[in-house]
Amino acid sequence: MRFETGSDAVAWHLDGESYIHPTANTAQADIGENVQVMADADIRNSTIENSVIFPEGSVIDCEIRRTIIDKDTSMESLRLSGAVIGAHTRMSR
Numbered sequence: 001m002r003f004e005t006g007s008d009a010v011a012w013h014l015d016g017e018s019y020i021h022p023t024a025n026t027a028q029a030d031i032g033e034n035v036q037v038m039a040d041a042d043i044r045n046s047t048i049e050n051s052v053i054f055p056e057g058s059v060i061d062c063e064i065r066r067t068i069i070d071k072d073t074s075m076e077s078l079r080l081s082g083a084v085i086g087a088h089t090r091m092s093r
Helices: 006-014
Strands: 042-044 048-049 056-058 064-065 074-076 079-081 090-092
Touching: none
Parallel strands: 042 056, 048 064, 056 074, 064 079, 074 090
Antiparallel strands: none
């Protein structure tokens, strides 16, 4: 089996489901299919689909699709699709 992206591999593993770690905050978030949210991530007022949010990632007021957001990263007021965001990155609009 060949995957084009990391989010493709996660989608295959989750098979349409999503996994949210018990310590993650997903207040007023729309979590779609094939999403993995890891420990201590903070997702607020955002839509997430086919994406992975690593530990301590913060996503506020965003639309995120087919994207990987690495650990200790902060995204605010963004629309991302097909992105790979490295650890410790801070981005806002």
